[in-house]
Amino acid sequence: MMNGHFGEHGFRVMKVADGGWSLWENWGPCSESCGIGVRIRSRSCTNPTPSLTGRSCAGYYTDVSTCNRTTCHEHNVAFTAYSIYKNSFNDTTLLFQNTYINNGNAYNTTTGEFTCFIPGVYHFVMTLTKEIGDISYVRAFLRINGRYKLPLYLNPIGNERGMYMMSGAGTFHLDQNDIVDVYGIPYNYHNGHYSYFTGFLITPDQ
Known part of the structure; x- marks a missing residue:
């Protein structure tokens, strides 16, 4: 009205x-x-x-x-870790004690685990050098949350006491708090810079 x-x-x-x-x-x-x-x-x-x-x-x-x-979190995530801690004759997470670079601090040198803080697409490379000795075959795996993703296997023919290197690479999508590690027998591999684990963020989720 x-x-x-x-x-x-x-x-x-x-x-x-x-x-x-x-x-x-x-x-x-x-x-x-x-x-x-x-x-x-x-x-x-x-x-x-x-x-x-x-x-x-x-x-x-x-x-x-x-x-x-x-x-x-900083979107610049990249690491290269080396120097395996030879703490076990059994399968366990390979602990790379040192890093050349660890942008984003996602790789933990105390646990040997990479933790995804930024969801997105990542690329990982693992290169392992067989220790001199009487070890015949060696194997290792890249794992995501405990699940095997990239198996590595080496069974050299002939001189079993020689030096051998195996390497694998893969690209994966990770969600926040996913854990990535390398699983194998630490005493099977060279320490120092002969064995290493590296990874980096390619594309973060939008």
């Missing part, structure tokens, strides 16, 4: 009502999942709605602010 009254000539005289702002709505989601993003909230000129000849609300219908949810 329109507010107003009748004037002396019988015409309705409308009451002028200026508009008023409603309360701000809740903030919308942050535009970024990590790092600094923006968020928006809005309000409406409906408290009250301005009359036909009333003034609209002064100001803005939307409000924008920055939001910082969590720190983004």
Whole structure:
């Protein structure tokens, strides 16, 4: 119903009502999942709605602010680890004790495990050198969450006491907190820089 009254000539005289702002709505989601993003909230000129000849609300219908949810992990993930710790004659995670590079600190020299902090596509290479001795065949595996992905097997013919090297490479998609390691018998392989494990992030998930 329109507010107003009748004037002396019988015409309705409308009451002028200026508009008023409603309360701000809740903030919308942050535009970024990590790092600094923006968020928006809005309000409406409906408290009250301005009359036909009333003034609209002064100001803005939307409000924008920055939001910082969590720190983004560095997308530069790459490591090369070497020097196997010869701690077991049984199958176990091969512990490469040193790194030439460990960008993103995803490879742990204490556990021998690579932990995926940034989901995406990764490339891994493992190269193992057979120890001099009476060992005949050797085997190892690249594992993701304990599951065998890249088997390596070497059974040299002839001089069993020689030096032999085997290598494997593969590209995999990893989810956050996936664990990658190399599984084998530590005492079967050369330590130092003759055996190594390397990996790097190719493309992070969007």
